[in-house]
Structure formats: structure tokens, C-alpha cells
Amino acid sequence: MRDLSAPETLLDTSSDMALRLSGVRLILGGRAVLDGVDLALPGRGVTAVMGPNGAGKSQLLKLIHGLTVPTAGTATWNGRPAATMTATQALVFQKPVLLRRSVAANLDFVLKSRRKDRALAQALLTHVGLADKARQPARALSGGEAQRLAMARALALEPQVLLLDEPTASLDPASVLAIEHITLQARDQGVKVILVTHDIGQARRMADDVVFLNRGRITEHSPAERFFTAPRSTEAKDFLNGRLIV
Numbered sequence: 001m002r003d004l005s006a007p008e009t010l011l012d013t014s015s016d017m018a019l020r021l022s023g024v025r026l027i028l029g030g031r032a033v034l035d036g037v038d039l040a041l042p043g044r045g046v047t048a049v050m051g052p053n054g055a056g057k058s059q060l061l062k063l064i065h066g067l068t069v070p071t072a073g074t075a076t077w078n079g080r081p082a083a084t085m086t087a088t089q090a091l092v093f094q095k096p097v098l099l100r101r102s103v104a105a106n107l108d109f110v111l112k113s114r115r116k117d118r119a120l121a122q123a124l125l126t127h128v129g130l131a132d133k134a135r136q137p138a139r140a141l142s143g144g145e146a147q148r149l150a151m152a153r154a155l156a157l158e159p160q161v162l163l164l165d166e167p168t169a170s171l172d173p174a175s176v177l178a179i180e181h182i183t184l185q186a187r188d189q190g191v192k193v194i195l196v197t198h199d200i201g202q203a204r205r206m207a208d209d210v211v212f213l214n215r216g217r218i219t220e221h222s223p224a225e226r227f228f229t230a231p232r233s234t235e236a237k238d239f240l241n242g243r244l245i246v
């Protein structure tokens with residue numbers, strides 16, 4: 001008989017798994033903010049992480065990125081501890097922190113510090129539609145432009161994994177689509193994308209699979225189509241119906 005306490009998993013977890021979390025528990029401030037987390041993600045495509053405020057989505061992303069180490073359990077990328085894989089990944093936040101320099105200098109800083117080809121800056125700015133703003137102060141960019149610069153900075157790292165924490169939460173619809181387009185281009189080039197979002201439309205447009213988190217536990221991990229048409233966990237159903245989960 002199926003273990004009803006286990007999260008719903010409808011994905012083939014037998015092959016080509018890049019990320020594995022096993023029995024992950026994370027205690028912060030004396031409280032378990034992640035608990036009993038078992039997760040296997042493929043090394044390609046877009047995984048959306050959804051769930052109510054305070055569910056533990058950002059903490060999960062940090063753990064996947066190797067910025068925090070689980071209190072118990074293991075987090076590995078292709079068998080290697082997540083904490084050793086940070087340099088192969090890029091993390092973009094809702095509000096980018098930009099240097100008090102020009103747009104081009106923000107990119108140059110990253111390329112220089114990672115010993116990448118600095119000639120890449122111009123191509124990256126063109127890629128994100130900011131070539132004509134290269135000499136402007138980065139702090140004077142609009143919210144959407146600043147996030148496109150943050151995406152260019154992330155791509156400058158040539159990451160294998162792009163971690164996005166609500167990257168479009170405060171952007172207008174056109175800027176949202178621009179960020180989504182840049183992200184999907186990266187995906188098409190083989191970059192694994194893990195996207196934390198509250199935007200159900202965005203997750204529908206972009207995700208291949210959805211991880212649903214509630215109170216630090218994964219209640220469901222399903223292919224996106226299945227998640228949006230026939231969610232199996234009560235929490236996910238409530239979330240998709242706009243009901244408050246308490």
C-alpha cells in the first residue's frame with residue numbers, strides 16, 4: 001500500500017537525476033524550516049518551486065545552492081555535496097543588488113572575478129537588451145532593466161544551474177515576459193532552471209515539473225501539466241484555488 005504520509009511523486013526518478021535531497025532537515029533559530037525533504041530533480045528543464053509564504057522555498061533554494069548545509073540528511077548534485085557545487089550555479093533574487101557603477105562595469109566585475117573573457121560583456125548586454133544602457137549608472141535602471149542586468153550577470157558565470165528566487169515579483173507584464181524569455185533561452189542551451197514563484201501563470205508557462213512546499217515539507221512533486229490540472233495534495237489544491245493555507 002502507498003505510504004500516504006509520503007509526498008506525491010509522479011516523476012520518473014530512476015535515471016538522469018542531477019539533484020538529490022535525502023532526509024533533509026534544516027533547523028534555523030531552533031525551528032525546523034525544512035523537514036523530511038526527499039527530492040530528486042532532473043538535470044534539465046525548468047522546475048518550479050511553489051508554496052505559501054514562509055513555506056521554506058528560499059531556504060530550499062539556498063540549500064540547493066550550497067549556501068546552507070542541512071542539519072540532517074544530504075544534498076547532492078550528481079553525487080557531490082551541494083556545498084561544493086556553488087561555483088557552477090548562479091542565483092538571482094527578487095531585488096538585484098547592483099554595484100554603484102555603470103551597467104557594463106557591473107558585468108565586467110563578475111567576468112574579471114571569475115577570470116572569464118571580459119569581451120563577453122557586450123554580447124551579454126545585447127542578449128538581455130541593455131547594450132544601449134552600457135554606460136549608464138546601474139542604480140539608475142528601472143526595475144525590469146535591473147533584473148535583466150542581474151540575469152546577464154548570472155549568465156556571465158556560465159552556470160549549469162540557474163536558481164531564480166521570485167525574479168519577476170515586482171515587474172510589469174512586459175518585463176516579466178522578458179525575464180521569462182531570457183530564462184527559457186538558457187534552458188534551451190541546457191541550463192537547469194529552478195524557479196521559486198508565486199505566479200501561477202508563470203509556472204504554467206515555464207515549468208516542466210512543480211515542487212509544492214508547505215511548512216517545510218514537500219507535499220507534492222508532479223509534472224507541471226498534472227500539477228495544474230489535477231493536483232493531488234490538499235495543500236496544492238487550496239493554493240491553486242486561492243485559499244489561504246493555515
Ligand SMILES: Nc1ncnc2c1ncn2[C@@H]1O[C@H](COP(=O)(O)OP(=O)(O)OP(=O)(O)O)[C@@H](O)[C@H]1O
Pocket residue numbers: 028029033051052053054055056057058059060
Ligand atoms: N535565519 C533564520 N532564522 C530563523 N528562521 C528563519 C531564518 N531564515 C528564514 N527563517 C524562517 O524559515 C521559514 C521559511 O522561510 P523562507 O524564506 O524559506 O520562506 P519562503 O517560502 O521563501 O517564503 P516567501 O514566499 O514569503 O518568500 C520562515 O518561517 C522564516 O521565518
